[in-house]
Amino acid sequence: MISESDCIALDEQDPLADEAVKYYLPDGMLYFAGHSLGALPVAAQKRVASIIRDEWGEQLVGGWNGAGWYSSPARVGAKIAQLIGADADEVTVTDSTSVNLFKTIIAAMGLNTQRKVCLTDREIFPTDFYIMQGIEELLGERFLLKAVQRDRIPEEIGDDTGLLVLSHVDYRTGDVFDMRSITRRVHQAGGLVLWDLCHSAGILDISLNQVKADFALGCGYKFLNGGPGAPSFVYVAKRHQEHISQPLWGWMGHANPFAFDETYESAPGIRRMLCGTPSIIAMGCFEAALDELLAVSIQAIQDKSRKLTRLFIELMKERCADFGFTLISSQNDAIRGSQISYTHEQGYAIMQALIANNVIGDFRAPDCVRFGVSPLYLSYMDIWRAVDTLRIIMETEAWQKFQGQKKETVT
Numbered sequence: 001m002i003s004e005s006d007c008i009a010l011d012e013q014d015p016l017a018d019e020a021v022k023y024y025l026p027d028g029m030l031y032f033a034g035h036s037l038g039a040l041p042v043a044a045q046k047r048v049a050s051i052i053r054d055e056w057g058e059q060l061v062g063g064w065n066g067a068g069w070y071s072s073p074a075r076v077g078a079k080i081a082q083l084i085g086a087d088a089d090e091v092t093v094t095d096s097t098s099v100n101l102f103k104t105i106i107a108a109m110g111l112n113t114q115r116k117v118c119l120t121d122r123e124i125f126p127t128d129f130y131i132m133q134g135i136e137e138l139l140g141e142r143f144l145l146k147a148v149q150r151d152r153i154p155e156e157i158g159d160d161t162g163l164l165v166l167s168h169v170d171y172r173t174g175d176v177f178d179m180r181s182i183t184r185r186v187h188q189a190g191g192l193v194l195w196d197l198c199h200s201a202g203i204l205d206i207s208l209n210q211v212k213a214d215f216a217l218g219c220g221y222k223f224l225n226g227g228p229g230a231p232s233f234v235y236v237a238k239r240h241q242e243h244i245s246q247p248l249w250g251w252m253g254h255a256n257p258f259a260f261d262e263t264y265e266s267a268p269g270i271r272r273m274l275c276g277t278p279s280i281i282a283m284g285c286f287e288a289a290l291d292e293l294l295a296v297s298i299q300a301i302q303d304k305s306r307k308l309t310r311l312f313i314e315l316m317k318e319r320c321a322d323f324g325f326t327l328i329s330s331q332n333d334a335i336r337g338s339q340i341s342y343t344h345e346q347g348y349a350i351m352q353a354l355i356a357n358n359v360i361g362d363f364r365a366p367d368c369v370r371f372g373v374s375p376l377y378l379s380y381m382d383i384w385r386a387v388d389t390l391r392i393i394m395e396t397e398a399w400q401k402f403q404g405q406k407k408e409t410v411t
């Protein structure tokens, strides 16, 4: 049996224990929603205040040159590159994940127009699926969307596969796809792969270059702590950059934006993935968050994530086994992201009861409760307290008060 003092001992030996003070969290809150929206880094709050006052306020339009605003997509992209195993000039920051999916899928499929099949996981995050459906509508016969059951993906990869689109970590279960073996398999069949890293960037040790990944993208607001609606990042392997054409021909992706040419000419390298003017305040907030992350090794973050999530699972087995929760996350460290998910028929009411008790996770219909685990601001004792709060809620049936309540828009 794991005891409270075991958790205290784990905290005492934790090399990341001092990181939590760099993040703002309301007193007493146990925050298990970093897989949805990361906590506010204190440095990001200061940086945003400074951009508004010292840069926008003092430099006004001069900020584009003087404060490095114009070069920020490349500069911030280079920082993300360090976290995902890419070279500095393979990543840029722009638009949202949904928009980057649109641009990148069309660009990737354009590399081999003989292959029309875009293969994907039928249960991929909805925005990925909707964007692919929209592209199918737009391109007609030039784009054949093939969405299959997850476990059938390996056998569906064939000589008609132009692109495989996968989420590295599944948003419901937190399960991790084997990036290396899947990428190799698609390459052997002559296709390309696009990885959605929304749930893995900043938390898993990713080696895009080592596994020879083609394309990747992700959002800035989950484990990267870039703030609500933070801009997205996009990676294109160097070997593809000069051959792709993305469909949103905005001036920031032009070879020479300030020449104001009449015709579009793609910028060299990763800059061609840009479209319009970046949001500088959001970019600055994101950059400050990344600087905090980069001060810590990603291996140390992944290591603590595995220990925290394992502890969560073990404590649930010991303390909440009788309450009808079904674990849908993997018990294997290597295929578990930084999220623990359970199904329970009263999942929504139970999560509302937890939130009322200051344990903040989330709920995904129809019956899934998710606990995101960020090693930067959660301790081993936090896991103990969260599971103990859940135990009390279940024993006292405190969740019943929330049963049948109208669901909030964002669950």
Ligand SMILES: Cc1ncc(COP(=O)(O)O)c(C=O)c1O
Residues within 6 Å of the ligand: 096, 097, 098, 099, 125, 127, 128, 167, 171, 196, 198, 199, 219
């Ligand atoms: C796997 C995945 N892709 C994409 C998104 C969202 O994309 P966007 O930032 O464009 O809303 C999410 C959001 O939760 C996600 O989990």
